[in-house]
Amino acid sequence: MKEKSPRITLNNGVEMPALGLGVYLSPQEQTAEVVATAIGAGYRLIDTAAAYFNESQVGEGIRQSSVPRSEIFLTTKLWMSHYGYEPALRAFDSSLRKLGLDYVDLYLLHWPVPQAFEKTVAAYKAAETLLAEGKVRAIGVCNHSPHHLEALMRQTSIVPAVNQVELHPYFIQREVREADARHGIVTQSWSPIGGVIARNRADDPAVVAPLQHPVILSLAEKYAKTPAQIILRWHIDHGLSAVPKSVHPQRIAENIDLFDFALMPDDLSAIDALDTGKRIGPDPETLDAESAPIKIAD
Numbered sequence: 001m002k003e004k005s006p007r008i009t010l011n012n013g014v015e016m017p018a019l020g021l022g023v024y025l026s027p028q029e030q031t032a033e034v035v036a037t038a039i040g041a042g043y044r045l046i047d048t049a050a051a052y053f054n055e056s057q058v059g060e061g062i063r064q065s066s067v068p069r070s071e072i073f074l075t076t077k078l079w080m081s082h083y084g085y086e087p088a089l090r091a092f093d094s095s096l097r098k099l100g101l102d103y104v105d106l107y108l109l110h111w112p113v114p115q116a117f118e119k120t121v122a123a124y125k126a127a128e129t130l131l132a133e134g135k136v137r138a139i140g141v142c143n144h145s146p147h148h149l150e151a152l153m154r155q156t157s158i159v160p161a162v163n164q165v166e167l168h169p170y171f172i173q174r175e176v177r178e179a180d181a182r183h184g185i186v187t188q189s190w191s192p193i194g195g196v197i198a199r200n201r202a203d204d205p206a207v208v209a210p211l212q213h214p215v216i217l218s219l220a221e222k223y224a225k226t227p228a229q230i231i232l233r234w235h236i237d238h239g240l241s242a243v244p245k246s247v248h249p250q251r252i253a254e255n256i257d258l259f260d261f262a263l264m265p266d267d268l269s270a271i272d273a274l275d276t277g278k279r280i281g282p283d284p285e286t287l288d289a290e291s292a293p294i295k296i297a298d
Contacts, residue, residue: 001041002042003017003042004019004041004257005017005018005042005045005259006259008241010138010161010162011185012161014138014161016073016105016106016241017044017045017241018240019043019232019236019242019243020043020045020047020075020242020243021035021043021045021046021047021245022243022244023046023048026052026054026245026247027247028053028057031054031061032057032058032060033061033064034246034247035057035064037249038252039061039067039072040065040066041249041252041256043252043256044067044071044072045073045075045241045243046073046074046075047075047243048075048077049079049108050078050079050082050110050296051110051296053296055095055099056099059098060100063100069101072105073106074101076099076104076106076107076108077110078095078107078108079110080113080287080289081289081294081296082123083113083119083122083123083289084123085125088122088123088126088127089129089130090298092104092107092126092127096135103134103136103137104135105137105138107127107138107140108139108141108142109127109140109142110142110143111143111282112141112148112152113288114284115288117151121152121155124139124141124156128156128158131158138162140161140162140164140185141160141164142164142190143165143282143284143287144165145175145285146176149179149180153183159183159185161186162185162186163185163186163187163188164187164243165189165190166189166191166196166279167189167190167192168189168196168210168231169194169210169213169231169271169275170194170274170275170276171275171277171278171279172275173187186240187239187240188240188242189240189241191281192232192240192243193211193232193244194210195244196281197209197210197280200281210227210274211227211228212227213274215270215273225261228244228251228255229254229255229257230263232258233258233262234271236258237263
């Protein structure tokens with residue numbers, strides 16, 4: 001099937017699909033098939049990470065598809081335990097071997113780690129080297145607040161192309177989006193439908209997931225779309241990129257079937273109003289390799 005998502009032009013001229021498939025928590029035994037299924041459904045952006053432990057399966061899924069590698073936009077990420085210049089270069093080579101690919105389209109630093117920011121800066125400089133060598137087509141960061149971005153850009157040469165952050169109707173990250181826009185950085189949403197809420201607050205009966213919120217349900221009825229399609233369209237209409245995760249073929253197909261409508265301005269505002277200002281995932285100010293001790297083998 002042809003690509004379904006429109007593309008966003010990054011600040012270095014590279015085009016990236018606006019909507020992609022995330023594979024965080026996708027089981028290894030399912031990931032290759034899930035990736036091939038998504039590509040067959042019209043996805044061209046696949047988002048993985050060294051810390052997801054499924055890079056090998058993502059590469060296999062890409063090879064199983066009938067779509068040329070040149071048409072796929074593949075993102076992977078550097079984990080904090082490999083920050084620093086030389087460790088980052090070695091970690092990238094390991095990711096590339098696991099993926100079984102010749103290059104990566106987008107390479108991201110996974111967290112800012114302000115407690116050891118000199119290593120973050122060194123890792124980003126390694127990413128700049130990878131870009132200069134043609135091993136990656138674009139570089140960027142994840143989970144960077146505006147002050148993290150400012151500190152990074154003061155000490156490096158290349159403005160990040162993407163800043164991937166927790167962003168969903170309950171945490172709309174207006175300040176981050178505005179800062180990214182000022183610098184020409186694309187804001188990309190992880191957990192865009194609010195899956196992080198289901199994972200972390202499932203035992204709290206007072207918390208209603210975005211997919212069940214009356215505002216979202218009402219808009220789904222109004223537009224004759226699923227609640228997930230409404231939320232993902234909200235991301236797209238705000239000029240964001242989003243990488244929803246699913247292992248279910250029907251949901252994978254539904255999530256990308258949203259380019260035949262657009263939300264009215266008042267409806268966008270109604271979803272914006274659901275913002276609580278509170279993140280559900282880890283805090284970028286405190287998360288480091290010691291508090292998230294993930295061991296990634298070469």
